[in-house]
Amino acid sequence: MTESKQDAAIQDRYDEAFQVCYGCGARHEHGLQLKSYVVGDRVVARFTPRPDQLGVPGVVYGGLIASLVDCHGIAAGAAHFPTDAAGHPPRCVTASLHVDFRRPTPLDGRPIELSAQVVEASERKAVVDVAVSVDGETTAEGRVVAVRLREAPPVN
């Protein structure tokens, strides 16, 4: 049981009331539904953009890259903290988001790969670096400062 929970995406282990995010909520039917997984000391995800998610022709929309970095970094931050009594990772929110776009991310059907690592943490805050790549070539590098929410999830 514990093992299968660990195998589930981080976002799918959030309290159900928090599974509503446009970027990564399993309960958001029309959202991006990003799924991030713990693999060793990293958190990884893959996302294949739709052809209409472009910025300039042939290039993935920068706002989408920023959205993926945000949700993925937040998931890595959440996975860093202890789960609650019910086994849910705490929900984190974004204090700051930074993305350096190193080169155009090609929009050609290949998946975007995200790899995150917590580089600094305190009791309530985690600083997470996120690398964005396509076929092993880094196209963007991000940093997310994730802050753990103290309060219980709202009734939804």
Next chain:
Amino acid sequence: MTESKQDAAIQDRYDEAFQVCYGCGARHEHGLQLKSYVVGDRVVARFTPRPDQLGVPGVVYGGLIASLVDCHGIAAGAAHFPTDAAGHPPRCVTASLHVDFRRPTPLDGRPIELSAQVVEASERKAVVDVAVSVDGETTAEGRVVAVRLREAPPVN
């Protein structure tokens, strides 16, 4: 003629081949279609999120905020540079994007207001600060480094 062109949104004055961006392209039917306008020494825009563009309940999705800051900052950067012979502002791309989320941006039907100002510029690069607010209360502050594309737009 010149006057009406100045009254048009910056994004609607890009070369048509560049009006395809998911965040601000007039030709992107299902995109966000952000429209940014020059008003004095500032560039302003308004955007009302849909109810499903949420992060946690009651709060606008951070990836959407980042997307708006990106397209709006890029528009302000483009408007800073001279237009081409046909009157099009140059298309800029994002070198880096930073957003500090100061407080939750409420998702309650009120529009998000964006106000941008170029704070530093060289021949090809503009650094743009973007304030995000709702009813005059700042909820996020962003910075975009915009780089002017040299090449002609691709045939689309």
